Amino acid sequence: MWFGIIMAGGSGTRFWPLSRELYPKQFLSLDGGSSLLQGTIDRVMPLIPQERLWIMVGPKHEAETRRVLRLAEREGLPAKVFVEPQSKNTLTPLAVAAACLARTDPEAVLAVMASDHLIAPQEKFLALLKQACSIAEKQDVILTFGVLPTRPETGFGYIELGEVVRDESAGLSPVFRVKNFVEKPDRERAESYISGKRHLWNSGMLAFRARVFLDELLQHQPEFHKTLRAYADAIGTKEENSLLKELYAKAPQTSVDYGLLEKSKNVWTISADLDWKDVGSWSALDDIAEKDESGNILRGNVVSLHNRNCILYGDKRILATIGLKDLVIVDTDDATLVCHKDEAQKVRDVVNELKNRNRVEAQEHRTTHRPWGHYTILDQGPNYKIKNVTVNPRARLSYQMHLHRSEHWVVIAGTARITLEDQEIFLHVNQSIDIPKTTRHRIENPGKVPLVIIEVQNGEYLEEDDIIRFSDDYQRQTEETRTGPAAGEKS
Amino acid sequence: MWFGIIMAGGSGTRFWPLSRELYPKQFLSLDGGSSLLQGTIDRVMPLIPQERLWIMVGPKHEAETRRVLRLAEREGLPAKVFVEPQSKNTLTPLAVAAACLARTDPEAVLAVMASDHLIAPQEKFLALLKQACSIAEKQDVILTFGVLPTRPETGFGYIELGEVVRDESAGLSPVFRVKNFVEKPDRERAESYISGKRHLWNSGMLAFRARVFLDELLQHQPEFHKTLRAYADAIGTKEENSLLKELYAKAPQTSVDYGLLEKSKNVWTISADLDWKDVGSWSALDDIAEKDESGNILRGNVVSLHNRNCILYGDKRILATIGLKDLVIVDTDDATLVCHKDEAQKVRDVVNELKNRNRVEAQEHRTTHRPWGHYTILDQGPNYKIKNVTVNPRARLSYQMHLHRSEHWVVIAGTARITLEDQEIFLHVNQSIDIPKTTRHRIENPGKVPLVIIEVQNGEYLEEDDIIRFSDDYQRQTEETRTGPAAGEKS
Numbered sequence: 015m016w017f018g019i020i021m022a023g024g025s026g027t028r029f030w031p032l033s034r035e036l037y038p039k040q041f042l043s044l045d046g047g048s049s050l051l052q053g054t055i056d057r058v059m060p061l062i063p064q065e066r067l068w069i070m071v072g073p074k075h076e077a078e079t080r081r082v083l084r085l086a087e088r089e090g091l092p093a094k095v096f097v098e099p100q101s102k103n104t105l106t107p108l109a110v111a112a113a114c115l116a117r118t119d120p121e122a123v124l125a126v127m128a129s130d131h132l133i134a135p136q137e138k139f140l141a142l143l144k145q146a147c148s149i150a151e152k153q154d155v156i157l158t159f160g161v162l163p164t165r166p167e168t169g170f171g172y173i174e175l176g177e178v179v180r181d182e183s184a185g186l187s188p189v190f191r192v193k194n195f196v197e198k199p200d201r202e203r204a205e206s207y208i209s210g211k212r213h214l215w216n217s218g219m220l221a222f223r224a225r226v227f228l229d230e231l232l233q234h235q236p237e238f239h240k241t242l243r244a245y246a247d248a249i250g251t252k253e254e255n256s257l258l259k260e261l262y263a264k265a266p267q268t269s270v271d272y273g274l275l276e277k278s279k280n281v282w283t284i285s286a287d288l289d290w291k292d293v294g295s296w297s298a299l300d301d302i303a304e305k306d307e308s309g310n311i312l313r314g315n316v317v318s319l320h321n322r323n324c325i326l327y328g329d330k331r332i333l334a335t336i337g338l339k340d341l342v343i344v345d346t347d348d349a350t351l352v353c354h355k356d357e358a359q360k361v362r363d364v365v366n367e368l369k370n371r372n373r374v375e376a377q378e379h380r381t382t383h384r385p386w387g388h389y390t391i392l393d394q395g396p397n398y399k400i401k402n403v404t405v406n407p408r409a410r411l412s413y414q415m416h417l418h419r420s421e422h423w424v425v426i427a428g429t430a431r432i433t434l435e436d437q438e439i440f441l442h443v444n445q446s447i448d449i450p451k452t453t454r455h456r457i458e459n460p461g462k463v464p465l466v467i468i469e470v471q472n473g474e475y476l477e478e479d480d481i482i483r484f485s486d487d488y489q490r491q492t493e494e495t496r497t498g499p500a501a502g503e504k505s
Numbered sequence: 506m507w508f509g510i511i512m513a514g515g516s517g518t519r520f521w522p523l524s525r526e527l528y529p530k531q532f533l534s535l536d537g538g539s540s541l542l543q544g545t546i547d548r549v550m551p552l553i554p555q556e557r558l559w560i561m562v563g564p565k566h567e568a569e570t571r572r573v574l575r576l577a578e579r580e581g582l583p584a585k586v587f588v589e590p591q592s593k594n595t596l597t598p599l600a601v602a603a604a605c606l607a608r609t610d611p612e613a614v615l616a617v618m619a620s621d622h623l624i625a626p627q628e629k630f631l632a633l634l635k636q637a638c639s640i641a642e643k644q645d646v647i648l649t650f651g652v653l654p655t656r657p658e659t660g661f662g663y664i665e666l667g668e669v670v671r672d673e674s675a676g677l678s679p680v681f682r683v684k685n686f687v688e689k690p691d692r693e694r695a696e697s698y699i700s701g702k703r704h705l706w707n708s709g710m711l712a713f714r715a716r717v718f719l720d721e722l723l724q725h726q727p728e729f730h731k732t733l734r735a736y737a738d739a740i741g742t743k744e745e746n747s748l749l750k751e752l753y754a755k756a757p758q759t760s761v762d763y764g765l766l767e768k769s770k771n772v773w774t775i776s777a778d779l780d781w782k783d784v785g786s787w788s789a790l791d792d793i794a795e796k797d798e799s800g801n802i803l804r805g806n807v808v809s810l811h812n813r814n815c816i817l818y819g820d821k822r823i824l825a826t827i828g829l830k831d832l833v834i835v836d837t838d839d840a841t842l843v844c845h846k847d848e849a850q851k852v853r854d855v856v857n858e859l860k861n862r863n864r865v866e867a868q869e870h871r872t873t874h875r876p877w878g879h880y881t882i883l884d885q886g887p888n889y890k891i892k893n894v895t896v897n898p899r900a901r902l903s904y905q906m907h908l909h910r911s912e913h914w915v916v917i918a919g920t921a922r923i924t925l926e927d928q929e930i931f932l933h934v935n936q937s938i939d940i941p942k943t944t945r946h947r948i949e950n951p952g953k954v955p956l957v958i959i960e961v962q963n964g965e966y967l968e969e970d971d972i973i974r975f976s977d978d979y980q981r982q983t984e985e986t987r988t989g990p991a992a993g994e995k996s
Contacts (some may be wrong), residue, residue: 031823317855320848320851334852336843336845337844338843338845351825352826353826353827357811390884392884393883397918400893426888426961446939448935472915
């Protein structure tokens, strides 16, 4: 059985302000289409059905990942969202996925891919994936995907080819033993790799059987393997959650490349002739987006006069630009970035600076998504906060209460069913209701179109963690749910 | 009697997006202090009391001008705001001011100045103004202020000096006949003016007696003088307004320099050794604002990394900047400008482009000031609009009604007295009220602190001109008020 393991960690700093800590790169659409995560799922599904996809995410990204899956509205069983208790690079989540799958099928093939890469053409990718999984099925090796380099890129790691295992043949790609993994090279070396034709880009994609991976782990990370085994043995018991947490706490903060592949002798690589892009920063958008006749990439509400080679991302507000060259400008509701393309890597420094200043703009967008819909903070000040709250059709918030704020709702679209203590009230457009402090209440959209409510909060404390939930459709915030969002999520 | 005539026309394009058509340069603070208009009033008041200041404004700027005067909260009689029916350069408003003043005092001295210049030092300015008014009082001349040039500026007009009338003497500046007015010179010529020492910058400031000005006008603009006279004769009658409108409709679209001074033989200039700045564009801020060690001018919510010689104006949102050089960035609620300093003049093109696109961002800020306070549009969409409405203490909106929208108010600060048809209702923080369509209503702040209300509008038409006023404290929108704001102003 073949499984797809989609790695959706990511910290959300490189594409700030479009990405945020709670909304990293895989949730963005960089080419104007669907999100990178969505694109990854779509890409693999012809070969591996949805119910055999595992998406490995951190706790902060669970809700948004589930939203992406919901939005796709696919039939059949959903993909599995595996919530890692904390972020631990790539070795740990892969080991955990392998251990979980090995319990029922040690010979399960895991096809591992990043959630935030762009890959084309689709047919070639599927053929490669199929070939790789078939090899992994039969050989006791970990198979990497080495992409044929098209330029002396210094931002990627490389795979040095060893002896050939399989020659190229009709419709199949050549396969090699891996001689070496090479860190990001300097320019000169990168150029020699191109001319030498013995190096491929290390794409991070892998294929292997669960048992093979675990055997290698036993050999090269015996301590970690022990903890992993303790966890695997407890799956399905009440110890499962605590042992997973313990495993992550103890696990090495290391990549699968460094922690396993570089140590192993059983690593092969399939030579992938793909258009593969790991868009690593704003300036790298130049490689993927369409440009106007002056080399500018334009999106959104932009007035562009006399600019050259700029990346100009407007949003709702007017972004007016004159006489600029080689700049990246990204305008969002609550933050604007203006950056020289050569300095696009330093966006991280901005995010760190914002964290130092305790600014929420490092973490979140002004619009926050929830399982039931989303809300946008329109205005806030001393003792008040105004939100535009959108509830999806047939969704409802938790039955809840606040100790420190009263709420006042005006319906501006759709129809609301409000529960207020033991009363049920229907509210239509233009109707309103007061929710005093400490009264139990719930908003529900029983209808077929989105319900939009303007919420005016008054009180001495207006943070999201002033909430007591009495019941919830989304199993949040209860003792039982191991992977629920952090305390204080608006329900 | 000496009068100060403050010219406050201005179109608000050069400092977009901080300035707007309804909020031009004189309302801005460019040096971080009070507005330029306020600074102009403060500058002249030690010599000419407030009640003898006339501020000449277009109809669109009356409300904001009155607000500036109100904010200053000076004792005594207020300055006069003279609302021009339309914009007609500088000759017409000066002629009108002279004609008005001449009716009661033909020998009144008019000291004319722009509302949007920066002048220092204050003591020197006052000494010059005093000397100029004294000369104007005795001599049948129009006295211009020629500023000693400090650099070969090609952006100003120059005054060529004729024979000396008064030499420099203790505490007094030399005075010359004017030989010629010179248009903006090229670089070479400007340099020769500096070395030749026979040219001064034409500051636009003037001093003259009303009768002298009108006599010159009779001689050089006889047609215009005739219309002016007809208007002046009708002042105080019911014809006054219509004749003023007619005068402006017929008046030449010309400057006082071109239409009168260049033709007259009775023009002198006082040599002003002043630090005088007519800040004409964003890039000119370099001359006036404080810089950090890398030459950047920073204001507001800015993260600045590795920038040089930039002007970075943040507002409430985060403005993050990396690796920039010689740029102007101005971030406002609803529009951001990013512009190379060398192209700062082209901001006009942006404003024109926005007008072509029918974008309100060319005209207005998201926050609009009214005599009773101000409001900010927080959000708007199909059939709804959300505003944060602030009513000043002891102020009230008009008693009014809407045909197409209902309104819903929640008080978030202060106390409101609401009139709803014949009912009077007090609303406190956290209380709300529904105002159905076609009901007469009024908001009043009877208290001592600002009243803040969140207004949710629902309806099929939500423009400001859906309003029928029944009474108003500010005499707006009635048949009688000749200079009221355009139809559709929110009351």
